[in-house]
Amino acid sequence: MKYIPTIGLELHCELNTKSKVFSRGINHYNEIPNSNLDLLDLAFPGTLPVLNKEALRKAFKMSLALNSQQPKELIFDRKNYYYPDLPKGYQITQQTDPVGINGYLEIAVDDKKKKVLIHDIHLEEDTASMDHYEDFSLIDYNRCGVPLVEIVTEPCLHSAQEVVAYLETLRNTLKYCDVSEADTKMGQIRCDVNISLQKEGINTLGTKVEIKNINSFSNVAKAIEYEIKRQTEALEAGKSDEIIQETRRYDDTTQSTIRMRKKVEAIDYKYFVEPNIPKFKIEPEYLEKIREEIPELPFYRYERYVNDYKLNKADASIIIKDKDFADYFDKCALIMDPKIAANWLTVNILSILNKEDISISEFYITPDLLKQIIDKLEDKTISSKQAKEIFIKAIEQKREPKDFISSNITQVSDEGYLKDVIQKILNNCSQQVEEYKNGKDNLFKFFVGQVMKETKGKANPVITNKILKELLDEK
């Protein structure tokens, strides 16, 4: 019997605003704990939330990027519970009318397109971060009040592979919209997974298990795979009662999921409308302005690169990962062969960026400067080895590549001239020609070496090879 997993995801993502979502506290990572604080972050009596317009704009931007429906009026809700990481005793979130509902994100899995359905996207505040020790805990309120969007999918994913493809596309989308740094290492993205298994051919969903707060995409995949295995084994052994509605967590060291609480122990959050933030109308013009700021999104760029530019999928995936990088590529593709440009970007340029730890926007060689090299390479004035050398020199000396493409380094492609040079060499090396003719094939490289020596390395290797072959065959 085969079991089909059905998976839904809740992704929490910190927005990259200057200040917090309801207070004036600074929204920026600070290694000094409890330094980015405002009165509201510590819930002093009498403090009130004031909605950060920028956070709202970014939340709506994601809502639009995820093809969601936006509410006509905006309200926030309170989620009430006691925990030291939540000084107010409630979290301001959106339960009734979130910034987006019924959206979707298109992804590519195994060459197939898939629409991942988005149940809703809402704006809320983050809690403080806590470090637990054996007999005490430390609280850092810096994170308290940081704007979060929570993006909730429908239960429409069926494998770890699909989930990872969705998460990667979503992360790229978040970055493209400039709403988040979306860095899992910084805890800017955290993920809850809901998973259930059902027999193939049966339409009702199985018992739902929730795995909370997974902090990396690879751990999401591992947690899902572990959970599929655990549940399949239980079902196959006829122990379906082992699978109960519960919340588990993923344990990195044992690479397994561990029970946190059963559903019966679920908390009643006593949601109600936040009275300190007045209901206000969302004007279509306001949304339209935000929509105009959304760039072409990574999935659609990927499609365009593969279909229109005929890039290979690996290159296309690499290029779309970073919006500025893809923008750079798009500029190149207009002025040079896109495939050559893609090759340069994914090999030479990326290695420089990685080595120097800079972004493409800080990179010295602009598409126009790159064109200077590629043009000469294409008309075979320079070799690819020379091209690379010029590329490096230009970066090192911050000069235009064309400065290094002087007459004495350009390739010798003149066939008549090369023919004369090669003829002369072959005449002088009659012994080696004899040995070559007798089957010592690797002497071919020797002749090439001689040509290069004679031309100080400037002979076009392709033409050299061609003429050498012709002349040797004639002998």
Add this chain to the structure above:
Amino acid sequence: MSYKTKSIETLHEELKSGQIKANELIQEAISEAKKYQKDYNFFVTIDENATYEGPIDNMLAGIPCAIKDNLSTKGMLSTASSNTLKDYIPIFDATAVEKLKEAGAVNIGKTVMDELGMGSTGTTAHTGIVYNPWDRKRMCGGSSSGSAAAVAAGIVPYALGSDTGDSIRKPAAYCGIVGYKPTYGLVSRFGLFAFASSLDHVGVLTRNVKDAAIVIDNIKGQDEKDMTSINLDQSLYQALDKKVAGKKLCYIKEICNIDEYENPSKELKESLTLFQKTLDKAKALGIKVEEVSIDKTLLSAIFPSYLCISCAEATSNDSNLTGILFGPRGTGKSVNQIMKDHRTKGFSPLIKRRFVIGSYVLQQENQEKYFKNAQRIRRLIVNKVNSLFEKYDGLILPCSAGPAPLLNQDNEEQISTNDILENHMAIGNFGGFPSITIPNGFVNDLPIGINITGKVLDDANVLNIAYAIESTMNYKNQIAKENTK
């Protein structure tokens, strides 16, 4: 006493002319506050070092005032009369307090209140009962008990208060003074310790209507720290002209007609008679006064709806009182135990009861039946009253079934036969309507009040009508005379 019955306007003139000195006035207020403190308990904190050195460039400059203890005062104890905050010294001023300071007002102390603003008796403060300056055997009403009493006793010409159900207007009535709650949002709530955010208002207690207008003029205005705050580009003080001929008021038959009550008490009869007499005075001013009828079922639903909504919001709003970040730290092995210990020891039984009600009505399985229905009733009432305001400038009603009750009675939250009459002023909070109580004479030698409520942002009109009616009576600037009967 040289200044006790003087209005802000008069004090300002005398300060400006040099007839009186600000610091003498302030010293006198401080010594009066201390004199009353032992027997009446109006203050949580008296600032004996309060002085004024600035210019007399504003109506409030150099004039002493008092502030309810649920308004945040930078560097000065702000307890909201709760043990959970008994040592809490804020690092910031409430916007209203900040604006008073900018106007040159001199805060001489923080007044006792019902704990966290909940309650209407002035008996639940962590520092003890507030006694009525007209009669020590009686309560002041609440929750702005100390503010009302300090003004009634003549210690200060005005005090800030807060009003969630009738917390300014009821104690004002029981203390024989003016209590004014402006339109919701007109005064920023930033720095007001929240009780029920959708119902909370900052307002003022004074001894005459004009003073109330002056104080609110100085503290009103949109505040970027409170999203619900709004502007009113109008001087309430300058709008007072007593030109009320042709204005229209209505009163609710089900509240004001003695025939609606089974076995009415003598006090109730006298109160309603005084009310009718004042209506006659209003008519004499050229105001048209008409009787309207509202379904008694709807009126009876005001108090339970108020309780549902206010308790629900309060249980959430006061969830910050855990003793973790401020307030006395509880003891226990776990964080939950520490918070539980702090709250168990810190809150009075009334607060705990209200939190239980609030939690109950918010529970998922109860929310529709209680909390959401309460909100629906709130909307029905507001719609009904707004429809009256299409025709009338305001609603005029008696504040209570009689004068301040005796302290030995168990008055807290008992549903009585006078339920509608005692609780109708929450209408002003439901709709955020401007609402003012002014003295309306005496029953058993104890003051009672009359209330006028108008439509949102029509504060100037409401104040002007109150100002005109006030002028037909002799209670303006009165201070409490201890009733020894």
